[in-house]
Amino acid sequence: MINFLNSLSVYILPFIIAIILIHALYKKTPAYEEFTIGAKEGFNIAIKIIPYLIAIMVCTAVLRASGAIEMAQNLLSPILNFFKIPIETTIIMLTRSLSGSATLGVLADIINQTGVNSYATKLAAVITGSSETTFYVASVYFGAIGIKKFRHALLAGILADIVGLIAAVWVCSVFFL
Amino acid sequence: MNYIFIFLILISFICAIINGTMAEVVDAILKSSQKAVEIALSLIGIMAFWLGMVNIAKKSGLMDFFSNIIKKPLLKIFPDLKENNEAISNIALNISANALGLMNAATPFGIKAMENMQEKNQNKEHATNSMCTFLAINTAGFQIVPAVVIAILSANGMENPSQIIIPTLIVTTIAFISALFFSKILERMFK
Structure with a gap:
């Protein structure tokens, strides 16, 4: 099943590209010229998101370096024990919305500490796979078009992250405990 | 967004004073701003490629x-x-x-x-x-x-x-x- 899905995903991008090119050929669209016109925009977007990305990434990096996450972890540990949540997974819960590369690092840490077949590893894997780095996505997407008033977008994203965490704890306890 | 930005940085400074991790925090500022630029630049290639493809699909x-x-x-x-x-x-x-x-x-x-x-x-x-x-x-x-x-x-x-x-x-x-x-x-x- 997993092999099938993995090999399927290798073919998806070539499939999309082929459809676009065949359709262009059929409609006699000048594909090469239109490609280069569209591709030019890639530079502008990448440059435009830099200031937004710096603001967000400095925030999250400083928060992690200061030890604030560990302090929150200590405060939360009694609650976590009550819900049978392994203490090792708290860091991933606290950093998932902030930093994507950090999350993968933390996942690797948890595997090292508790073993690859432990409950902590499975819970951390489900959390990592089922969510996205909220702050990064917000800064890239809104940065690219210059939105400064985010309104409720971040709050909705974070609330959904919290619901996702609760769901992850519940689903994993049903499947793996 | 303004308040989140200010709050996250100030709370980090306070925690850094309590934990004695100010050196790490300063280092994190330098490294993460560098990293942000690297990420943005590394997006250029794939972004340009797909925007090119999208433009063909749009025109056709x-x-x-x-x-x-x-x-x-x-x-x-x-x-x-x-x-x-x-x-x-x-x-x-x-x-x-x-x-x-x-x-x-x-x-x-x-x-x-x-x-x-x-x-x-x-x-x-x-x-x-x-x-x-x-x-x-x-x-x-x-x-x-x-x-x-x-x-x-x-x-x-x-x-x-x-x-x-x-x-x-x-x-x-x-x-x-x-x-x-x-x-x-x-x-x-x-x-």
Whole structure:
């Protein structure tokens, strides 16, 4: 099943590209010229998101370096024990919305500490796979078009992250405990 | 956003004083701003490639064809995009690319969709309802197969890493639906 899905995903991008090119050929669209016109925009977007990305990434990096996450972890540990949540997974819960590369690092840490077949590893894997780095996505997407008033977008994203965490704890306890 | 920015940095400084980690914090400022630039620059190549492809599809009329198929269900979620076919098809492409775990392809479609919505936006610095909904469902990170996580687990020798697929799918679906729900509820409170 997993092999099938993995090999399927290798073919998806070539499939999309082929459809676009065949359709262009059929409609006699000048594909090469239109490609280069569209591709030019890639530079502008990448440059435009830099200031937004710096603001967000400095925030999250400083928060992690200061030890604030560990302090929150200590405060939360009694609650976590009550819900049978392994203490090792708290860091991933606290950093998932902030930093994507950090999350993968933390996942690797948890595997090292508790073993690859432990409950902590499975819970951390489900959390990592089922969510996205909220702050990064917000800064890239809104940065690219210059939105400064985010309104409720971040709050909705974070609330959904919290619901996702609760769901992850519940689903994993049903499947793996 | 202004308050979040100020609050996160100041709270970090306070924690750094308590924990004696100020040196690490200063180092983190330097390293992470460098990293941000590297990430943005590393996006240029793949972004340019997909924006080029999207432009071909737009000019050949394939985008319009695609958006007509997908329009009806998406308009229920994004009611103010009735006159914005391009945004609808880019949103559809973004969601499908994300669902398949093709992060690199999803981001250019998502940014393009945001630009399409921005063209119709009256106040250019103020996010519209559709933008917020779209962002919220993107931050929920809906995907059918968490390929990266499975790769890490199997590289570390888990016997049966595909056992996490079903639980992950359940959780990500719940998160996706609640992102939609929260953005719809909250859009009335944040003008």
